[in-house]
Amino acid sequence: MNKEFQDALPVIRRLKEHGFEAYFVGGSVRDQLLKKEIKDVDIASSAAPEQVKALFEKTIDIGSLHGTMIVIVGGIHYEITTFRTESAYEDNRRPSGVTFVSSLKEDLKRRDFTVNAMAMDDEGRIIDYFQGKEHAEAKLITTVGSPHERFSEDALRMMRAVRFVSQLGFSLSGDTYEAICEKTHLLEKISVERKTAEFEKIMAGDGSGRALKLVAETGIIDYLPGLDGKKQHLLKACALEINGLSSTEERWTALLDVLEINSIEAFLKSWKLSNRQIEMIAKNSLYLQKRKKSEWTRLSVYEAGLHCTLEVEAVYCLIKGKALSCERTAELKALYQSLPIHSKNELAIGGADLMKISSQKPGPWMGELLKKIELAVVNDEVENSKEAIKEMLASCNLI
Numbered sequence: 001m002n003k004e005f006q007d008a009l010p011v012i013r014r015l016k017e018h019g020f021e022a023y024f025v026g027g028s029v030r031d032q033l034l035k036k037e038i039k040d041v042d043i044a045s046s047a048a049p050e051q052v053k054a055l056f057e058k059t060i061d062i063g064s065l066h067g068t069m070i071v072i073v074g075g076i077h078y079e080i081t082t083f084r085t086e087s088a089y090e091d092n093r094r095p096s097g098v099t100f101v102s103s104l105k106e107d108l109k110r111r112d113f114t115v116n117a118m119a120m121d122d123e124g125r126i127i128d129y130f131q132g133k134e135h136a137e138a139k140l141i142t143t144v145g146s147p148h149e150r151f152s153e154d155a156l157r158m159m160r161a162v163r164f165v166s167q168l169g170f171s172l173s174g175d176t177y178e179a180i181c182e183k184t185h186l187l188e189k190i191s192v193e194r195k196t197a198e199f200e201k202i203m204a205g206d207g208s209g210r211a212l213k214l215v216a217e218t219g220i221i222d223y224l225p226g227l228d229g230k231k232q233h234l235l236k237a238c239a240l241e242i243n244g245l246s247s248t249e250e251r252w253t254a255l256l257d258v259l260e261i262n263s264i265e266a267f268l269k270s271w272k273l274s275n276r277q278i279e280m281i282a283k284n285s286l287y288l289q290k291r292k293k294s295e296w297t298r299l300s301v302y303e304a305g306l307h308c309t310l311e312v313e314a315v316y317c318l319i320k321g322k323a324l325s326c327e328r329t330a331e332l333k334a335l336y337q338s339l340p341i342h343s344k345n346e347l348a349i350g351g352a353d354l355m356k357i358s359s360q361k362p363g364p365w366m367g368e369l370l371k372k373i374e375l376a377v378v379n380d381e382v383e384n385s386k387e388a389i390k391e392m393l394a395s396c397n398l399i
């Protein structure tokens with residue numbers, strides 16, 4: 001049993017001591033089996049949310065009506081869901097306490113894919129009613145029971161299926177694939193935020209190329225913001241392996257480029273990205289266009305900043321079919337570090353100085369002149385000191 005589970009054993013044991021059933025479930029059991037890094041350890045139990053709450057010192061109620069409670073043990077958050085029956089899940093709104101009373105098997109039966117529907121007890125024994133292990137070995141994503149039913153319960157599961165293709169390098173089973181093709185319209189009801197979270201995981205997984213192809217081929221693309229009519233473009237993006245990029249912003253930048261999106265801000269807004277992300281990706285896109293036209297200069301590196309420069313270079317290299325090398329990264333870092341200033345605030349001269357030297361009234365001329373001085377300093381045409389700048393201003397009749 002992995003350390004993550006061992007750390008969580010006190011949670012399971014406490015529930016059991018009080019007569020409840022409790023098991024590890026979901027992604028963590030799957031990831032242990034696949035020898036992948038384990039993220040959150042989730043627990044399913046026969047204890048109702050209120051009973052869970054009573055047993056642990058620190059709890060957070062994140063949805064007791066839906067049967068979910070977080071307990072904090074050893075500083076780690078564990079999500080404990082109460083066994084749910086299918087009917088509780090179907091009318092998903094406000095299941096009564098009674099609906100929670102059910103068995104582990106019933107709970108697992110209403111989960112999305114067989115590889116996600118395994119449980120593990122506190123002795124490390126795997127409980128696998130739906131051939132999860134077998135499908136994991138065959139690298140198959142296939143629903144527990146009818147794909148039509150599972151996708152009708154929660155349409156996002158169609159994107160989750162594709163996400164697991166990307167993350168795990170699995171394939172979709174035939175009937176799961178066909179059901180997705182038939183049911184994509186159900187994605188209309190799903191919130192953009194949930195779609196975005198899945199799409200970002202699709203872009204990040206090792207199998208991003210194959211997964212994006214599925215997004216295009218199954219018709220999921222038709223229910224994603226701003227991708228209307230972009231099927232051919234998206235198919236082109238499949239060849240890029242954008243998962244090789246190291247940040248979400250880089251991946252969006254590369255995708256926007258291949259998709260030939262013009263109104264970048266509006267596109268990213270429609271995906272409901274944060275303003276900060278939109279700003280970063282829009283800036284990346286701007287400098288990517290500049291980079292395609294010419295090599296980095298002292299000025300462009302200064303204006304873009306180091307973070308943006310390196311992100312754009314990584315995307316640029318990907319588009320050109322190569323990886324950003326350590327040498328190239330070091331070269332750009334050295335260029336950035338060699339700049340005499342890294343922001344306007346570091347200029348040795350300011351507006352007040354200019355007024356004093358020129359005895360002119362303040363006005364737009366000051367901003368324009370400061371910009372010229374900034375450029376001269378960045379380009380090493382003048383030293384960043386008051387005296388040197390004053391001298392330059394006088395000799396060039398700039399003041």
Ligand SMILES: Nc1ccn([C@@H]2O[C@H](COP(=O)(O)OP(=O)(O)OP(=O)(O)O)[C@@H](O)[C@H]2O)c(=O)n1
Pocket residue numbers: 025026027028039040042110111112113116117154156157160
């Ligand atoms: N729409 C969904 C979402 C989740 N689940 C179930 O709830 C578990 C936990 O969900 P979540 O944490 O969202 O997914 P994981 O499979 O754990 O993947 P991740 O590694 O991203 O956490 C899943 O394994 C699956 O059994 C489900 O059946 N249907």
Ligand SMILES: [Mg+2]
Pocket residue numbers: 026027028039040042
């Ligand atoms: Mg999880």
